[in-house]
Amino acid sequence: MTVRSIQTAYKDPPLLEEAQLIDEAKSGDSQAFAKLYDAYVERVSRYIYFRVSEAIDTEDLVSQVFLKAWENLDRYKIGTSPFIAWLYTIARNLVIDHYRTKKDSLPLEEAIALPSDMEMPDEEAQTRFDLQAMRDALQFLTSDQQQALILKYIAGLPNDSIAKIMNKQEGTVRGLQMRALQTLSKYMREKELV
């Protein structure tokens, strides 16, 4: 695969009524929260998909992220940070807990099956192969390196937001990203992915 140009920093379209929906959801309006779910489910699912190697856990973890958000919505203060950053923080903690409590994790070879529900814009085999390869490659990084790369290049967040989510200094996050890229590039050269 040859990639010579990349997209610019990923920007989500602003959800105009986001603050209003959050206020309504805080008041117990489940329909308002369902709209927030519709707006962010793809990004949260993508993050979890690349963070966990077991396909079977993705769906469960995604629903847990939104349920946690629903239950703890009072803790989110509108305007302090983007709502999606708060969701990523919840997702990150859930993934950490998931690995901490999971005793009988599957061997990597058995866990690399691409979930059938994570469909691609086109169904080209190459795309499926690339994404699966990327997911496998990320499993060779440390947890912090994975997060720093996924939040940067797949979620498209700026480093200051990533630093807040990971509770680290921005410089530390940059260092994690550079080391992770170097490790990942070696792995991908060996696999002839780049």
Add this chain to the structure above:
Amino acid sequence: MTEFEKALQECLYNLEQGDSNVDECLRRYPKHARQLEPILLTSAYLQRGREARPSDAFKARVRTKLVKQMYAHPRKPAGSNFMFMRLAVGLAVVFLALLATGTVYAQGALPGTAFYAWKLASENAWRVVSSDPVGIDLVIAERRVDELIAVRDEPTLYSQALEAYLKVTERLKSEIDTQNKAQILTVLDAQVEELHQSGIVLPQTDQDVIPPSDEPTLTPLSTSTATPLPVLETPQVDLTNLPQIVPTIQVPPEPDIIPTIQAPPKIIPTLEIPPPIP
């Protein structure tokens, strides 16, 4: 930071901002191009991860599960009210703890101290809620006696304590009835004795006078056999036929003899020198 790391960081930033592509970065740093290329390609490659998206079926399943869970765990409509209630309850607990602590501390306060008014207020509250106000007043009277003894050397505080003591004794006297009369009078007598032994003499009051309303009264028998007394007519007085007697005062005549005081004779004592002893 090494020269290579600086070049890598700058290239990653430019790629992120869309200012340049991988080839342009490599041309800018030919010395590090061989090292930079796989890393920059990897960063570009990672962005293809954004193409992964869950299917509609996946989103619908998670949505259904979430809605069920939201109904199972409904949010309280007034989340802020809940927080407010928690805060209010917390403050109330702190307030009650302070009130209890202050009240306990105030029980040892003497006249003239900051907590004395708190002590009196707590005693009033105690008296109001008690089922035995006379018993409480007896306890309060004992406290006033202790205070009187404690401040007897400070005139201002003494008068304040005395006034408080007299007030409670007056109240006790007004509460006397046939059942508690002996108890109250015994306690008051004992207190007077105690004060007296401490050198305190109470001002003369009518404390020994029992209000007539509290005296045992005779009640007529319902089935009286006594013969009723005849009803006497009220004597009529005719004010117009009063005798015209004007009382006069007779002044006794002055005596003609005016007593005089004779001055005693002026006798000058003289000293006689005794003759010398031979």
